[in-house]
Amino acid sequence: MKRNADEYGGLFTSHLVLDEPGRPDLYNQWFDFYFPGLDRFTIWNATIVSARKAFWDAAHELAYQRTAAMLTQAEYAAESIMEFEPAEVSNTGKILSYRLIERKELQYEQFDGLTFAEQWTKLESEIVREAPPTIHESFRLDRSYAYGIGLHVILDVDVIDRIAIEQAITQFREIGETDWQAANPVARERLPVVSEKEDLESINI
Known part of the structure; x- marks a missing residue:
């Protein structure tokens, strides 16, 4: 020091x-x-x-929990899936690195057509304004x-x-x-x- x-x-x-x-x-x-x-x-x-x-973090986490709770187990599992594909391959065919496969975000009827991320952001703003955490x-x-x-x-x-x-x-x-x-x-x-x-x-x- x-x-x-x-x-x-x-x-x-x-x-x-x-x-x-x-x-x-x-x-x-x-x-x-x-x-x-x-x-x-x-x-x-x-x-x-x-x-x-701390206030922002609490609102962010609470919004995530509420958004996730609106999905079925199958829908939530689908949101959590991460798929990768080879990004670099050596001359001998050995895979050197992977990259994340981008996927189309799903829209949900219970979110009025919004994606998970959009609903999460929407709820976060509402919590901050209307039901602020202590x-x-x-x-x-x-x-x-x-x-x-x-x-x-x-x-x-x-x-x-x-x-x-x-x-x-x-x-x-x-x-x-x-x-x-x-x-x-x-x-x-x-x-x-x-x-x-x-x-x-x-x-x-």
Whole structure:
């Protein structure tokens, strides 16, 4: 961490680029980083997301579940099929690589003629506007990681930058480096009224 202190400030390190010049705030809604525990032996392998990003992820997953639930088992299985064909073949006839076969997306009567992807996108937008999921600031430990102890952080900030990450580390240490969830949810006015896809499409890069 000392080696990367000029880039990350000294409290944490990462393999990702932080505070990239010219990068829109909408692309700075999450970050992976590492920092030592108070015992100086534990390595926290952390992912931090903004409340906005957590909200979008929750709406995205909920829309997928609801869309999938509208299909029969056979229809859902058909949506999951991936077929490949040889892409490169050696002079001796050995297949060196494969490519995914593009298939025509199926349209469904229960989706009013929309495809699975179109219905998923439609429901996601509706959920964001009409039935927004509840998001809490939180710290959640994950001991399944091979390197260090996993830590999932949700923080109500406009952008994930060095200040936000340092704030999260300080708060995590103050609560005793344990699981925690805020008593009150993030205020609705702090969360988006459009889906992540819609918001990203509005950016002209």
